[in-house]
Amino acid sequence: MQTLFQDFRMPSNLRFGVGALATLPEEVKQWGATKIGLVSDRGLEKAGLVGRVVELLGSLSIPIVTFTEIAGEPTFRLVEQAVNHFKREQCDLVIGIGGGSALDVAKTTASLLDKSDLDPYLRRNEKIEIRKIPCILLPTTSGTGSEVTMNAIFGDEEQELKRGIVSPVLLPDLAIIDPELTLSCPPRVTASSGIDAFTHAIESYISVRATPLTKIYAEKAMKQFPHHITKAVHHGANLEARTGMCWVSTLAGVTLANAGVGAVHALAYPLGGKFHIEHGIANALLMPYVFQVIGTTCIQEMVDVAAFLQLGDYHQKPSEALNAVVDYFYQLLKQLDLPSSLAQLEVDEQSLPVLANQASKIDRLLNNTPYYLNERKILQIYQKAFRGEL
Numbered sequence: 140m141q142t143l144f145q146d147f148r149m150p151s152n153l154r155f156g157v158g159a160l161a162t163l164p165e166e167v168k169q170w171g172a173t174k175i176g177l178v179s180d181r182g183l184e185k186a187g188l189v190g191r192v193v194e195l196l197g198s199l200s201i202p203i204v205t206f207t208e209i210a211g212e213p214t215f216r217l218v219e220q221a222v223n224h225f226k227r228e229q230c231d232l233v234i235g236i237g238g239g240s241a242l243d244v245a246k247t248t249a250s251l252l253d254k255s256d257l258d259p260y261l262r263r264n265e266k267i268e269i270r271k272i273p274c275i276l277l278p279t280t281s282g283t284g285s286e287v288t289m290n291a292i293f294g295d296e297e298q299e300l301k302r303g304i305v306s307p308v309l310l311p312d313l314a315i316i317d318p319e320l321t322l323s324c325p326p327r328v329t330a331s332s333g334i335d336a337f338t339h340a341i342e343s344y345i346s347v348r349a350t351p352l353t354k355i356y357a358e359k360a361m362k363q364f365p366h367h368i369t370k371a372v373h374h375g376a377n378l379e380a381r382t383g384m385c386w387v388s389t390l391a392g393v394t395l396a397n398a399g400v401g402a403v404h405a406l407a408y409p410l411g412g413k414f415h416i417e418h419g420i421a422n423a424l425l426m427p428y429v430f431q432v433i434g435t436t437c438i439q440e441m442v443d444v445a446a447f448l449q450l451g452d453y454h455q456k457p458s459e460a461l462n463a464v465v466d467y468f469y470q471l472l473k474q475l476d477l478p479s480s481l482a483q484l485e486v487d488e489q490s491l492p493v494l495a496n497q498a499s500k501i502d503r504l505l506n507n508t509p510y511y512l513n514e515r516k517i518l519q520i521y522q523k524a525f526r527g528e529l
């Protein structure tokens with residue numbers, strides 16, 4: 140009989156706190172880098188955060204090469220560009236600052252910088268076994284948890300699909316989570332990435348790979364969420380709410396990394412691949428529709444989640460807990476000015492069967508969910524989400 144062991148992985152160091160960015164130069168010094176590769180995106184450059192990091196590192200007199208070509212969610216081709224750019228410049232340390240898009244590029248670039256042929260790792264599912272280049276990640280959204288996960292997600296241009304690469308080497312040497320870096324995050328990104336973080340927590344809580352350890356992180360993330368999400372979206376300068384949401388995404392990222400996510404993500408990926416709908420928006424929109432179906436197989440967990448969200452005590456009437464949870468998220472989309480139907484996102488109805496077919500093949504995620512969603516069921520969920528009716 141095969142024995143299944145369960146690992147629990149985190150970055151080597153996770154530094155959390157307001158003002159923690161200021162410690163970056165002393166950390167960089169310890170690695171003895173001779174040239175730094177800094178990955179970010181155009182939005183972050185505009186918001187002044189790239190300039191702030193460059194200025195801060197200026198005290199070290201180590202040359203810095205930037206890669207800020209990311210506009211929208213990244214593709215394999217973009218990673219190849221970043222790797223080639225830093226190879227030419229002989230960078231020997233990679234820093235990523237940004238949301239999940241920039242961080243996924245940064246950690247993958249660090250992991251591939253010493254490899255000559257990238258194709259097997261990016262497009263042919265070969266696992267990256269070793270990362271030689273140190274990597275430091277600084278999140279500016281509270282959502283994806285990329286700074287604490289072993290995953291990186293990219294668009295595959297040829298196949299119009301989003302695909303994940305997974306390896307423990309994608310965990311950085313250091314994650315610096317400074318809530319001040321999220322203060323300038325726009326309301327729509329704050330809202331969608333915040334619900335994305337909750338999706339990580341709830342999906343990993345019901346995952347077939349969940350353990351008592353991962354459930355502790357998921358529970359804490361879900362309990363914190365309702366106290367901070369609305370304030371963080373509508374009062375972006377509220378540092379307490381931003382700090383709260385940073386804890387939500389960190390806790391949720393750790394549980395995602397170790398228990399995995401499931402059907403919501405599986406249905407969200409094709410929307411990203413074909414219609415370029417942002418990851419957070421797709422997850423937030425699909426969550427109530429997907430849970431309405433899969434939640435029926437985990438009623439006890441739905442009673443727990445309703446309690447974590449302070450929606451009431453459903454122990455005596457467990458079958459009602461699922462409705463309460465689903466309705467909370469459906470209403471939250473409206474409160475946070477997020478789309479609640481695929482039609483609003485201009486997804487065309489004829490494409491739904493194609494999307495369902497693509498989603499039904501994402502076994503890596505579907506197999507984590509304790510409800511087997513076949514293609515027909517997936518199509519029904521997309522159809523409901525298209526109309527925006529629960």
Ligand SMILES: NC(=O)c1ccc[n+]([C@@H]2O[C@H](COP(=O)([O-])OP(=O)(O)OC[C@H]3O[C@@H](n4cnc5c(N)ncnc54)[C@H](O)[C@@H]3O)[C@@H](O)[C@H]2O)c1
Pocket residue numbers: 180181182183186211212213237238239240241243279280282283284285288289290291292293320321322323324325328332418419
């Ligand atoms: N690696 C993982 O474990 C993991 C998990 C979930 C999602 N993802 C991936 O992460 C990506 C989504 O990341 P995201 O939701 O964090 O958004 P993002 O990184 O795509 O950023 C969205 C927009 O917000 C802007 N922005 C971010 N922070 C800002 C700030 N503080 N101030 C001003 N503007 C700011 C960016 O410039 C960008 O325009 C997707 O590609 C998704 O597939 C990865």
